[in-house]
Amino acid sequence: MIKKWFKSRADVPLIIIMLISAILNGYNIWQDKYVNTYYTTAVASMLQSFHNFFFASLDSAGSVTVDKPPVVFWIQTVSAYIFGLHGWSVILPQVLAQVGSVLLIYLLVKPSFSTMAARLAAFAMAITPVAVAVSRTNNIDAMLVFTLLLATWLLFRGIRNHKWGPILWAFTVVGIAFNEKMLQAYMVVPALGLFYLLGSKFNWKRKAITLAASAAVLMAVSLSWAVVVDSTPADQRPYMGSSGTNSVLNLAFGYNGLSRLTGDRGTGGGAGGGQRSEWRQNASTSSNTNSDQAQATTSTDSTTTGASSTDGTSSDGNGAGGQMPTGGFGGNGQGGPGGGQGGPGGNSGGGMFGTGEKGPLRLFQSALSGQASWLLPFALIASIGLLASIRRRNITQKHKEVIFWLAWLIPVAAFFSVAGFFHHYYLIMLAPPIAALFGAGFVELWEQYRERSGWLSWLLPAAVLATSVFSWFVLQNYNDTIGSGWSIAVLILGIIGTVLLVVARLKSEKFTRYAIIASVLAMFIGPVYWALTPITYGGNSMIPQAGPTQFGGGGGGGGMPGGNFGNRGQGANGQANGQKAEGTQTNNQTNNAEQSSSDGITSSTGTSTDREQRSSTRSRGMGGPNGSQSLDSKTLSYLQKHNTGETYLFAASNYSTAAPYMIEAGQKVIIMNGFVSSDPVYTVDKIKALVESGQVKYFMISGGGGGGPDSGNSEVTAWIKEHGKVIPTDEWKTTTGETSTNAEASNSGSDTTNSNLNAQDGQGGPGGDERGGSGTLYEITI
Template identity: 55%
Template sequence: MNQAKRRIDPVLVPILLLAAILNGYGIWNDQYANSYYTTAVGSMLRNFHNFFFASLDSAGSVTVDKPPVVFWIQTAFAYVFGLHGWSVILPQALAGIGSVLLIYFMVKPTFGLAAARISAMAMATVPVVAAVSRTNNIDSMLVFTLLLGSWFLFKGAGKGSIWRLLAAFGLIGLAFNMKMLQAYMILPAFYLFYLLAFGAPWRKKLLALVGGTAVLAAVSLSWAVTVDSIPADERPYIGSSETNSVLELAFGYNGLSRLTGQQNTGNRGMSNAMGAGNERGDRSGETAAQETNGGAGRADRSGMEISPGTPDDASNAGGDGDGRSNGMNGTGFPQGQMPNGFEMPTGMDFAGFNGGGGMGGMFGTGQKGPLRLFQTELSGQASWLLPTALLGAVVLLAGIRRRNVTEQHKQTLFWLAWLFPAAAFFSVAGFFHQYYLIMLAPPVAALTGAGFVAMWKAYRERQGWMAWLLPLSVLLTTVFGWYIMQAYNDTIGAGWSIGELAAGVLISLVLVVMLQRAHSLKQPLAIAGFMVMLIGPVYWAFTPITYGGNSMIPAAGPTGSNGMFGGGGMGGRNTGMAPPNGGGNMNGWQPSMGGNNEGASAQAGDIPAGTPGMGNGNADRNRSSMRGSGGPGNRNEQVDETTLNYLREHNTGETYLFATTDYNQAAPYIIDENEAVITLGGFSGSDPVYTTKKLEQLVESGQVKYFMVGGMGGRGGNSEITNWIKEHGTEVPASEWTSNAEGGDSGFGGQTTLYEVQ
């Protein structure tokens, strides 16, 4: 017992406690988390069919747009604890804490206890880690799995264990079944480290590498190949895919399209809702099979694919290589036109930076280029300690020779081979969200810990030019921290940025002065320098708690993440849509982008008083106030009791309470009431899940008779389906079925209408 106690590092305990607070405090206040994924968990709890395929709706008709492994874990937690926001967030919060532990145990054997402590502290306080881990988005679990695979790789290489090597590659395959190609960002580091560190003759080494790669491929493709081999009419439609294929989804929509920024699904846009007719087709002669499988003559898929509150992404409506399509402004809207009379804010291009680079600018990801990670839009997420990490790597590799490659050199190269390809991707990618930058957190944290200790040793021992890198790293990192924070002085005050800058400059100067002297204060000064460098990231890591978070598109920062325009520079707490330059004429547009709009930057008079979702955070949630969601993807997050009672009272034995063209309308009824609801078109409403023939069969067989149409505007989806519902259904007067006298929630496209089809 005493030996066990001695093994517990007393410094690690408060670091883990800090990580637990940052990742878990207040998650019980998030009722729905990312409602897209929580809705899927609610549907997966119903039966094994829905569970295996990660079905979005109760009918098992369409999947979410990611593989199922993380949702299987969330479903298990929901099964044990009940379906709540906190129960589906909890696995990710625990994964965030686990990542801190793994970094500690991976760094300690090679670089020492001090380096492990610093690395763990750095990992715990990377702001984007805290922001993502307190949501039910996939990335926190993804990073934990990649780190676990890396730990097995380190152990396997050190002991020459082929089984550990195979387990390492198998875990990367498992990570692929969490978020597809994003998991492969680590492969350059894996292969490089294996070739450098695995102790075995070259023949055995190559054979083992072939075996590891085979395990990687087999595990990666296991679910995808299984699902794709099942006939399309016996499984759900693969949500957000173009060809109803998991493999196409993996390598297209969730793969190369991230790099190019050209989301194929974007051409479905809002063309029908806005009259653009971008991907229209006369479907009169198309068979049901063709529609289901998304062939060349596919349905008019007019759902709002550009929804700012996408589960993990939003489509770029461009098909011309510059973020534009057929005269549109990158949104699916015809140039100069916006829904319900909304005018494009002055100088704002929804495709971001005049259409270049897809959706980059729109989601606060800055301009492409080698310094993108240092731009204001992204730097606050994971870049704070990059100067220290890079300077530390210089010291760590300074003594490397061809015949003298130590374990420290090998592991340093591993972390750099993780960092550089990921950083390069984010520097040039056409489309991603800020929270994807969690992929940078492990290598930055590990290199910061190992590198800072190496710089300290060089400074203490006065090793020539390397001795100067410690004060230089303190200076550059604190100056960079000032640069990040000063952009938010109006929100947080200038004291934070100026305080860090002044303290960093002072400590750097003292370290320089004391360089050639032997003094007992050197080590306390070095520690103080590191603590000063943490002022910014620690503050930012707490912002999801202090300023409110965004479960749909999480990001750290004192303005929160607001989904459409990214997480920076929008002012206020949990700001909703606050367009720059006054925001144009908002009259008539009710985009439901509220939240707690304290300090919203739109000018007075731009937004009419009482606009649903645009007022204060206490607005009637049945009118689409979206607390903490930051985008239209989390609308309607509350059951309308009038609607629920009407549908239950008038149910005459139908299997499903209702079907809807907008999953947001289904979400609260599935999550809160455990009702069976059909979503007709997946996330965007535009996936060709149903044909009119299938709808007719559903009605005739007595499975459903009520259909909600509208809500998220173009998210109404396939116009053929919508027209069939309107043609064969009877509109139910709003006064009978909803507490909203205007007739259902008002979104981009106006009111929701309920039809009874018999």
């Protein structure tokens, strides 16, 4: 019976596509330790109390929230509660969400465009590189896209069945999506509304009533959490991280709203987890003056992820106060705050965070093109064929659905073409419409080609050629990294496919099969290769993106600002006093290392073993731009032994210091600053009250980096230093030459790799000790 049902109902190619998606998204995620440490720390906090769970508190004391609304973190916390808090357990919801998105694309395309179109669309969604990259982390966007596709499916179902219930549910789900990533969820609302007006068979009065009701439901659900939080007295809830005003609505419409378009990050905004305000403007200026033509040579010592120990040594060589990843904001400036020279360094390919120069062709620039744009040329050309038969009085269901996908694609593409502040992984928002239009368009263009429908029959060869040439353009930028064979092969296959399609169209159809095979290979080789890179090269869990330049430390400008973040960060290849490591470019001078391409491609240097070690460690996601620190068993033992009944083990100046003790040891820790060091989370009076009430007596201050009091509330830091007794380092911290047994155990099997990297690199994010920033433990008793 089951076998008969399976044969008659199951779509085996779809099952295979979903398995491919599951492998791409889920393989090796168990190697991730902390993933995006900022979010994983919040999950650790949310597991400790319902108060922290509801408000999405970053720390145990409910001091400050993460800079996003809570829904995705609620889901991740439930997963961690069931399976235990691990990197893979907080990634798992996003893996399932991406596989679910592949299925939803299939279900959305199939009814109007055929099973084959649905399969092609599902496959295109599965191999969209940026979708794979972000789904392998605990960042929000994969879940957001799944939620929006679920809303779309409900809307389509309501219109097809002429029922208003699913339509209301669709807008309810969008309201839930708002509580995942705020205004980004509303990017599809115009498409949903337009499709309802075009597709619904109700009269205009009924349409108006339903839309009004839908808008009311959307607002009510969207603002439900915000209203509860903002109406709660400030002293009874955490400070709203990155809001600037302690308001959810300001967070939604400011830092997570208008600031993303304008690039103005002054209102509660932070640059990469607490960059200092005095050089944010320099970063913007640098990105404008050093665009695609700027080149920067970096060695693979400039890693993008890493977990530093509490003594400041990253387990992959990234000291907490050493060098930040290359390829962030444009330019070749050296250093950042805390010593060193100039402003943010690294080659970004233009734009903040290496997102290219603003303009209508931004998505086709080398800085962004490898993430989601591979099949965009085909989707745009195919849209012409899909809409060619549209008439004013003959708008079919197919036409309406094509208009819907274009109404999703065009505004989102327009936003990213002009936006001043976004990361590469936000481009997953483009994946659904491109995939749907590709699948539906390929089948439609094939039918027009076979039927020799005049000029429309030439759209298929044109689309194949345009897509193949564009793929060649993307790949050839990476010839120095992956070899020129890939780009040449794609171009040759594309030309062969196009020529055979033309010949078959004019003379003989016997070449058609070979033409299709060559064409499909030409269009899919690039995105498939890029989709595999998060597995083969490792990824950056803080700022995920796809592409082989992850191998060299976040190429294409996808990382955070380069240069040295402080005056320490020494390793075998590191330099003191803010100098760049050997093998990197200083100012505009080049050396014997391989140069990066004009779009910020970071070429790799060093032996293959070194590269494999660094790639392996990066894939574990143990940190990022604010590289989290590894658990120091000596520190933990000291603090536990000397705890005299205090509620909190200690108070940390930044989340990266607190993370391992909350995530691995399950301890209660106070974090005195949020993602943005300028958030006024604590005052001297509040800290003094905590000490007097016996809730905390130890304070761990990490200097020289963002996210700590030294770059945030200097009055709190001054008070702690004035009233605190400095604990000698050798009493509580594992120093050079010592071994932290807990850290070894937590890295299970990667000890040799990590120790080698510690000896070689010595770069990383804020915080740490003399090898990567200063760290001091104070005891205060009143």
